[in-house]
Amino acid sequence: MWDLILNPFVSILAWLYAALNQDIVLAIVVLTVIIRFLTYPLLAKQQESSRKMQQIQPQLKKLQEKYKNDKEKMSQAQMKLYRENKVNPVGGCFPMVIQFPILIGLYQAIFFALAATPFQLVDLSERLLIPGLDSLIPLQRMWTPIPQLAEFLPALDLTLAPTENPHYSLLLPLLVLITTWAQQKLTMMTTKQKSEKSDDDDEDEKPRGGQTQIMQSMTTIMPIMFGFFSLSFSVGLSIYFVASNLIGIVQYSPQGRSVLDKLFRKKQTDDAPVEIVLEDDEPVKKTRKRRKKKPRKK
Amino acid sequence: MLDLERRRMSLYLILSLAALLVSGCVGARMGVSWPSVGLVEINGEQNIALAYNNDVALLNPANGAPLRLVNPLNGAALLDKDNNPRSWILRGSDFGGAQFYSLPIVVDEETMLVTANSGSLWKVDPVLVDVPRMIPLDDKVVADSLVVEDIIYIPYQNGGLSARSMLDYREIWRFPTEEGIWAKPLLAADMIIASSVDHHLYALDRSSGQLIWSLDLGGSVASTPLLANDRLYVGSFNKSFFEISLDGEILNSYATQNWVWGTPAMDANGIIYLADLSGYVHALDSENYLQPLWSNQIAERGIRAGPIVYQDRVIVASRDGRVYWLDRRDGVLINSREIDNLPELLGDMLFLEPSDSLKIDVPLLLVSSVDEGRLLIAFEVDGRQTWVYPR
Structure with a gap:
């Protein structure tokens, strides 16, 4: 079953390798760009869902306070709030769940395509779906980052970990760490900016403290974790991590998002959340209104 | 902070960790x-x-x-x-x-040599199973070495063939290859024939290591050629099988369904039997320009090892965990046996004829798997299982 995802990736990677003058690093980068580009609608949907959830946080908090002793009523009110704002509480998870097998598939495709042992190569024989790729096997696994400086920077074996390669390859885990951190930081900033953009300066409507804490700890934990894994994973996978992170940085940057949103014809919606009328409340007309923006406190 | 948002963040973190673990384990679960x-x-x-x-x-x-x-x-x-x-x-x-x-x-009663994948040659005392000496090599080894007179020819996993003296284990010569040599070298007409994953078949002078000829077979060559009637028979990953003269000329070729990895077998009539990694078994007439006599898909998955020919049977073992007995004349399936848990059967098979030195009175077929619980399975010729190692 898993092979349905993996084998096309392996085949496309081998095909790109053939098309790009047998440059496996370039093939990895191009395949990563293609996959990240094609999965952008899912990422955008996930971000949109996250933004909407943040916008209704203040109201959700009010509901929690109001119905803290009546779980049933709270649940009903929450559902109503979600319905009125067209928010699916697990809507952000679905695109994420779809993206994960794709990203893992890509990650594993690099591992399988760079077969370096008899066992890995015999496995590869059943994965190449595009005819004519057999004569390329084994893919070139030695890579010289700067051919002009080959004397000082000897070739890296992409199938081995940085610890088994020339010392300068230890820069790769560091690069993984830095780019993962930068991507996480940018993700956090983007979410924060979006939230601030659509809300006023009411204290309640700022990103919640706990949430910010989790995001901040992820910004610390994830880079360390990925950097640490890169020490023991093959250099080829570290290159994938770096490429993927750099593409992520472009995707999360305002310019990148703007271009991608145009490409995928995504509308920018900055509507304020719809407020709902609750029982026992003074009836309020349901409107999609834009609230006044208070001047920022200095 | 709302529970839902916290859960979503946690889910993201857990999925990331799971992804890394799953992906990282890919390498761990695959052997060499x-x-x-x-x-x-x-x-x-x-x-x-x-x-x-x-x-x-x-x-x-x-x-x-x-x-x-x-x-x-x-x-x-x-x-x-x-x-x-x-x-x-x-x-x-x-x-x-x-x-x-x-x-x-086995060198003598007191010395045995073992090449380790860690990149060393071990001198082993076969009586006490002790290792009095380890000689460092320049690379890992995944294939059997060849001994001719007082020289051991060691193929390296990442490229090169090293000839070392059996007296002091010093390197006499080394022939470099761009990719690894994953098959036991072959002695043919005083030449050492080495198959390489770099797509070439090399013929070297056995004393000096000088290249006599090399042949690009269009795909990786990972098996020891069969030497018969002064010809070499070998398959490549280019989905081709070749008949090659001892002076390095391709005489005939045959297109297979997938990569050919195992060494072919030949019967007394000059019929060659080979298998490929699509599960096909082919019979070719070596005396008639490799004309195919039959070609049948036998197994659901690839057949890595070369076939065994015994009497009127051709026996193959597949990655699908089954051993198949075919009729030698037409390739029709006669019998098959399933190994428990269907482990991948990748290693070369071994056929043992009864003899006093072997202490067996019936022929035995040995099939190896990559399952640590049943590494070696012995069958009688009718497919009855006799023993399993380890027990």
Whole structure:
């Protein structure tokens, strides 16, 4: 079953390798760009869902306070709030769940395509779906980052970990760490900016403290974790991590998002959340209104 | 902070960790190669040698049990520190950790040579299963070495063939290749023939290592060629099978369904049997320009090892965990046996004829798997299973 995802990736990677003058690093980068580009609608949907959830946080908090002793009523009110704002509480998870097998598939495709042992190569024989790729096997696994400086920077074996390669390859885990951190930081900033953009300066409507804490700890934990894994994973996978992170940085940057949103014809919606009328409340007309923006406190 | 948002963040973190673990485990669960099985003679008796992962074991062909170590002076059983009888198992973990995918070579009654995947040549005392000396090599080894007179030819996993003296183990010459040599070198007409994953078949002068000829076969070559009637028969990953003269000329070729990895077999009539990694078995007439006699898909998955030909049967073992007996004349399936848990059957098979030195009275077919619980399975010719190692 898993092979349905993996084998096309392996085949496309081998095909790109053939098309790009047998440059496996370039093939990895191009395949990563293609996959990240094609999965952008899912990422955008996930971000949109996250933004909407943040916008209704203040109201959700009010509901929690109001119905803290009546779980049933709270649940009903929450559902109503979600319905009125067209928010699916697990809507952000679905695109994420779809993206994960794709990203893992890509990650594993690099591992399988760079077969370096008899066992890995015999496995590869059943994965190449595009005819004519057999004569390329084994893919070139030695890579010289700067051919002009080959004397000082000897070739890296992409199938081995940085610890088994020339010392300068230890820069790769560091690069993984830095780019993962930068991507996480940018993700956090983007979410924060979006939230601030659509809300006023009411204290309640700022990103919640706990949430910010989790995001901040992820910004610390994830880079360390990925950097640490890169020490023991093959250099080829570290290159994938770096490429993927750099593409992520472009995707999360305002310019990148703007271009991608145009490409995928995504509308920018900055509507304020719809407020709902609750029982026992003074009836309020349901409107999609834009609230006044208070001047920022200095 | 709302529970839902917290859960979503946690889910993201858990998925990221799971992704890394799943992906990271891909490498861990894949071994380097498959078992190597062959016969070694110690004290005039033939024993089965099995090299795979951490261990090299010598087994009794009659029942698949590891040999017992005995004191050469009085014949008493040697005991370990817990007073249990010691078995003939060389464990890499007892000597700093090493993996083995190559058969041991018996030099004399006191010396055995084993190449380790960690990149060293071990001089082993076969009586006590001790390692008095380790000679560092320049690369890992995944294939069997060849011994001709007083020279051992060691193929390197990442490229190159090293010829070393059997007297002092010094390197006499080395021939470099762009990619690894994953098959035992072959002696043919005083040349060393080496197949390389770099798509070439090399013929070298066995004394000097000088290249006599090389042939690009359009795809990786990972098997030892079959030498018959002064011709070499070998398959490549270019989905082709070749008949090559000893002066390096391709005489005939045949298109297969997938990569050919195993060494072919030839019967007394000059019919060649080969299998490919799509599960096909082919019969070709070597006396008629490799004309196909039959070609049948037998297995659901690839067949890595070369076939065994015995009487009117062709026997193959597949990655689908089954052993197949075919009619030699038309390739029709006669019988098949399923190994428990359907482990991948990747190692070369071994066929043992009854003999006094083997201490068996019926022919045995040995099939190796990559399942640590059933590394070697012995069948009688009718497909009946006789023993399994380890038990």
